[in-house]
Structures are given as structure tokens and as C-alpha cells.
Amino acid sequence: MKKPKILLTLLIISLLLPLSIVAHQPTTTSSFANSPTDLEQASAKLAGSILVNGQSMKYLQTLTDRFGARLTSTKAYQRSAEWAAEEFRAMGLKNVRLEKFTMDGWERAVSARARMISPIEHPIILHSMGWTPSTPPNGVKGDVVLLKDFSVDKIKAQADNFKGKILLIDPATIFAEGRLNALMKASDAYMALKEIGAQAVLIPDQYENNIVKARKASLGTKVTALPIAALGSEDNQLIRRSLEKGTVTIEFHYENRTPGEVQVDNVIAEIPGREKPNEWILIGAHLDSWDFGTGAQDNGSGSATVLEVARAISSLGQAPRRTIRFALWGGEEQGLLGSKAYIEAHKSDMDKCIAILNTDNGAGHPNGWKVQGRNDVYEAMKPISNMLKNLNGDTLSYEVSFNTDHAYFILEGVPTLDLLVDMTHYDDVHHKSSDTIDKVNAHSLATATVIVAITGYNLAEQPQSLAPRLGHDAIEEILKKANLLDFLKKSGDWK
Ligand SMILES: [Zn+2]
Incomplete structure (x- = not known):
């Protein structure tokens, strides 16, 4: 029997309250926030x-x-x-x-260690790119050769040149039509390189102080055919200058987990x-x-x-x-x-x-x-x-x-x-x-x-x-x- 009195009191209180406060009391009607x-x-x-x-x-x-x-x-x-x-x-x-x-899953397991062996001994900064495989257990060791084109035919034509080598991408030609266009061709290019016996690919980054971005080396999440690493900018320039004078040999090692789907x-x-x-x-x-x-x-x-x-x-x-x-x-x-x-x-x-x-x-x-x-x-x-x-x-x-x-x-x-x-x-x-x-x-x-x-x-x-x-x-x-x-x-x- 007390309910009507409570309701009446509430009604009077609500009439006395400023409208803005009343409007935002929880309510089950649809009048909330109409205006x-x-x-x-x-x-x-x-x-x-x-x-x-x-x-x-x-x-x-x-x-x-x-x-x-x-x-x-x-x-x-x-x-x-x-x-x-x-x-x-x-x-x-x-x-x-x-x-x-x-x-497909992917995770970095053991961070990269890398160095130039020739013409000078020098530590270099590189990191595995995402959704790419580990290096072999004893690492990658070989001479560096420039790669100027992702076209599978051109890669096959250079099979003798690329066999056993570490391919360093030349961004000026490979990314000439934008990174995205290059990445669309990348998986096929890596597969062709793998088939002719290349060891690995290096993609130079462009940031000062050898800072490297984490990113993938191709579109999709299928792990690439061979190891691909991002290379610090200054170390890339050192390698490029050295290549103009003769042979450059480097070695590196890292491990990634690639559990599949x-x-x-x-x-x-x-x-x-x-x-x-x-x-x-x-x-x-x-x-x-x-x-x-x-x-x-x-x-x-x-x-x-x-x-x-x-x-x-x-x-x-x-x-x-x-x-x-x-x-x-x-x-x-x-x-x-x-x-x-x-x-x-x-x-x-x-x-x-x-x-x-x-x-x-x-x-x-x-x-x-x-x-x-x-x-x-x-x-x-x-x-x-x-x-x-x-x-x-x-x-x-x-x-x-x-x-x-x-x-x-x-x-x-x-x-x-x-x-x-x-x-x-x-x-x-x-x-x-x-x-x-x-x-x-x-x-x-x-x-x-x-x-x-x-x-x-x-x-x-x-x-x-x-x-x-x-x-x-x-x-x-x-x-x-x-x-x-x-x-x-x-x-x-x-x-
Ligand atoms: Zn984001």
C-alpha cells in the first residue's frame, strides 16, 4: 500500500530536478536521447x-x-x-x-647474428623478415650478388651467377614500381631462386642507424621458399661500396618457429x-x-x-x-x-x-x-x-x-x-x-x-x-x- 505514495514522491522530486538530470536517469522507455x-x-x-x-x-x-x-x-x-x-x-x-x-603461424625464436667476413671483418645488422624460414642450422655463408629484377625468367637466365649466393636486392630497380607491386611477384621470385640453389635474400631497409622495420617479404602468410632478411641501411651501403671493388662474403644465422596452420x-x-x-x-x-x-x-x-x-x-x-x-x-x-x-x-x-x-x-x-x-x-x-x-x-x-x-x-x-x-x-x-x-x-x-x-x-x-x-x-x-x-x-x- 505504500507504493503509490513513493511513486508520487518520485514524481514530485523529478519535476523539481533540472531536466538534464532527469533525462539521463536509466530508463526502459525509448524517450532517452531522442533530441x-x-x-x-x-x-x-x-x-x-x-x-x-x-x-x-x-x-x-x-x-x-x-x-x-x-x-x-x-x-x-x-x-x-x-x-x-x-x-x-x-x-x-x-x-x-x-x-x-x-x-599460418610464425615467430622469431633465436635473434640474428651476422657479420661481414671479407673484404673486412665487421659485424652487420640484419633481422629475419616475418613469415620466412630459419637459416640452416650452421647459418648462411656465401658471396653477395646484386638482384635487380624479380622476373622469374630473368632469374633463371642468371642461374649460374646466382647458385650458392646470397642475393642482395637493389631497391632502385626492384621497387621502382612501388613496394606492393614488387611484393606481388616476390613469392615466385624466391621460389625460382631456391630452385637454382641460391642461399638467401637480403632486402635493405632505408632508415638511419641501421634501424630495421619488422615486416613480411611477400604477400600472404605462406612461409617463403628461402631465408630472407632485412638489412640495415648503413651496412647495406658498406656492402654496396665493397661490391664495386670486388667480392663480398658474409655469414648470418637465426631461427624462426613456423608451426604451419x-x-x-x-x-x-x-x-x-x-x-x-x-x-x-x-x-x-x-x-x-x-x-x-x-x-x-x-x-x-x-x-x-x-x-x-x-x-x-x-x-x-x-x-x-x-x-x-x-x-x-x-x-x-x-x-x-x-x-x-x-x-x-x-x-x-x-x-x-x-x-x-x-x-x-x-x-x-x-x-x-x-x-x-x-x-x-x-x-x-x-x-x-x-x-x-x-x-x-x-x-x-x-x-x-x-x-x-x-x-x-x-x-x-x-x-x-x-x-x-x-x-x-x-x-x-x-x-x-x-x-x-x-x-x-x-x-x-x-x-x-x-x-x-x-x-x-x-x-x-x-x-x-x-x-x-x-x-x-x-x-x-x-x-x-x-x-x-x-x-x-x-x-x-x-x-
Ligand atoms: Zn596498425
Whole structure:
């Protein structure tokens, strides 16, 4: 019998409270955040939660210092994926799961030791490239010969010259038409070199102080036919100068683990929508990194952003209208493998996708979003972007980028946003041993997180959906304008 009295009291109290406070009490009705004012107030709450006592740097430190480098297919990657799933669960997210895909595994086991034997004795800096085999147990020892062309016919024509040799790539000719074009021919070239009895291949890097980037030597994740190492720039120049005077002999040794096909986990979690749970937006970043450094910029910062956005939105205490899915991908560095596998596994769900948000462009200041060539997305994003003005985060760029995990979603025609970041210093540490947490500015990371949170929340909450799913011809038009069509047809990704 006391209930009516309590209800009446609550009603009186709520009438006395300022409207803004009442509007954000947890409620099961659909009146929440219907108006632009409500969306703004919820956005302000999200920003406050991230900027004041937010967790993004804490997540980043755990990812980088506790798990270290998170190379896909290694135990460190797996441990970080399981930890992230636990974090999502602890936040109260639903449908937290590890979704598996398969790829060939690879891991550095014994680091490289290398030296020039002749014309002088001199230590040299080189490292195995990813997804290439170990040297033989006693290492590689031989004379260095320049390789100027990846064409299989030209390699076969030089069989006598190359047999038993270590081939040093001449970037001026081999990469003349871009690295990607060369890599498309690389696997066949390595196979031809193996067949004629060459020992190994060296690919010089171009960074000062003999700094070498971690990367693969070909496309795909099949381990290459013979050992391939990245060579420091100054040591490459020493070898090249010495070759002009006569024979150069070097030796090196390293060991890699190549376990064959392994299963890798994407981490997926959800805040189910309160009104339209079947419609979804996805906020994602790749969790994996290369194995030099600890993947702080690339992409611990993006992963920390996804975790912090999930924490902030779930702590609002009110699910948005539509479902928000959070994704931490594996295998990005080996060819966007995790996000690609996710699309394959969820093809039938793509019609209900409202938008994909991706963050993987480093730890510089965030400026807004790349709308991937779509005018309708550009226009529809303006009201959300306006909210980000005071963060200098309101830039919308038409740029189409096919280099991180939103890429294959473009081919699905769903609206796709990639975080636009100041990349002035990106290459300073990209895939290098210097990609560590000290390079990440807490303010930039928190700002990026606010931009992603506000954008994601508004897209999930606002009454209208962002933009339609495009059909084949409209997608092809975007790819053509972005000069991507030929490449994607050649790679078999677009028909
Ligand atoms: Zn990345």
C-alpha cells in the first residue's frame, strides 16, 4: 500500500530536478536521447568520463608492458586477447567471445647474428623478415650478388651467377614500381631462386642507424621458399661500396618457429541495443602488433581506445538504441586477416550494419574521420563532427584508405569511418623497436578516445541511420576514383 505514495514522491522530486538530470536517469522507455540536446548531453558525459580519470593509458600500459609485442599466432597475442575478453566481461558487456580464424603461424625464436667476413671483418645488422624460414642450422655463408629484377625468367637466365649466393636486392630497380607491386611477384621470385640453389635474400631497409622495420617479404602468410632478411641501411651501403671493388662474403644465422596452420582469435563484445538490437555499429582496432618494440602506437593505442570507449559507454548505464559491437582483431599486420575473416563469417549480417569505426593511424593528434570517398556519409556526419570542434576533431576527409581493418568493409558497401590522425611522426617508430609507450601522448590518446566514443554512441543512438549500404557499382566507382580498382582486381579481392 505504500507504493503509490513513493511513486508520487518520485514524481514530485523529478519535476523539481533540472531536466538534464532527469533525462539521463536509466530508463526502459525509448524517450532517452531522442533530441539533439539529449545526444549532446550524453556525449558530454562520455567525454568527461574519458578525460577525467579515464583508463586509456592504463589499458595501453597493460597491453604493451604486461603482454609485450603481440605478434599474431604467438602466446603473447593469445594472452592479450583473453585478457581483453575478461576486461569486456568485467565492464558488463554481453556476448563476449573469441571468434577464431586460421592462418599460418610464425615467430622469431633465436635473434640474428651476422657479420661481414671479407673484404673486412665487421659485424652487420640484419633481422629475419616475418613469415620466412630459419637459416640452416650452421647459418648462411656465401658471396653477395646484386638482384635487380624479380622476373622469374630473368632469374633463371642468371642461374649460374646466382647458385650458392646470397642475393642482395637493389631497391632502385626492384621497387621502382612501388613496394606492393614488387611484393606481388616476390613469392615466385624466391621460389625460382631456391630452385637454382641460391642461399638467401637480403632486402635493405632505408632508415638511419641501421634501424630495421619488422615486416613480411611477400604477400600472404605462406612461409617463403628461402631465408630472407632485412638489412640495415648503413651496412647495406658498406656492402654496396665493397661490391664495386670486388667480392663480398658474409655469414648470418637465426631461427624462426613456423608451426604451419594455427587458429587465431578475434575478440568480440557487445552492448546490445535497447530498441533495435539487430542493427549494429562496430568499433574496432587491431590488437596484434609486430614483434620489434611493444606495439604501443601500432596498435596498442587503437586497442586501448576500443576498450576505453566500451567502458565509457557501458558506464552510461543506458544501452543505446542500436547494438554496439567492439572488435579487437588479430592478423592485421599480415594482411587484415582477422577483420576479413569476420566479414566472411558474418556476411548475412551486413545488411544490418550501420557503420564501421576503425582506429589504427598512430598516436598523433586525432583530427576527425576519413569517410572513404562517400559524400552521403560526409554530409550525414556533419552534426556529429560539429560536437568535436573544440577537440580539433571535426575534420571530415574524403580520403579512401585500404590499409587497415576497415578496408574489407568498404567492399561490403557499409558506411566506413577510419580515424583521421596527424601522422607527422608515425613512421619514426612504425614497426620498429622504438614503438613503445613513451611515444604515446596521454592527451592525444584520450582525445582520440573521446572522438571515437562520441561518434560511435551517436551513430548507435540517433533516430536515423547514417547512410545506406552501397551496391556493387557504387562501390566500384569509389574504388576507381581512389585508384584501387586495378590492384583489388589483381589481388582477387574485387570482381
Ligand atoms: Zn596498425
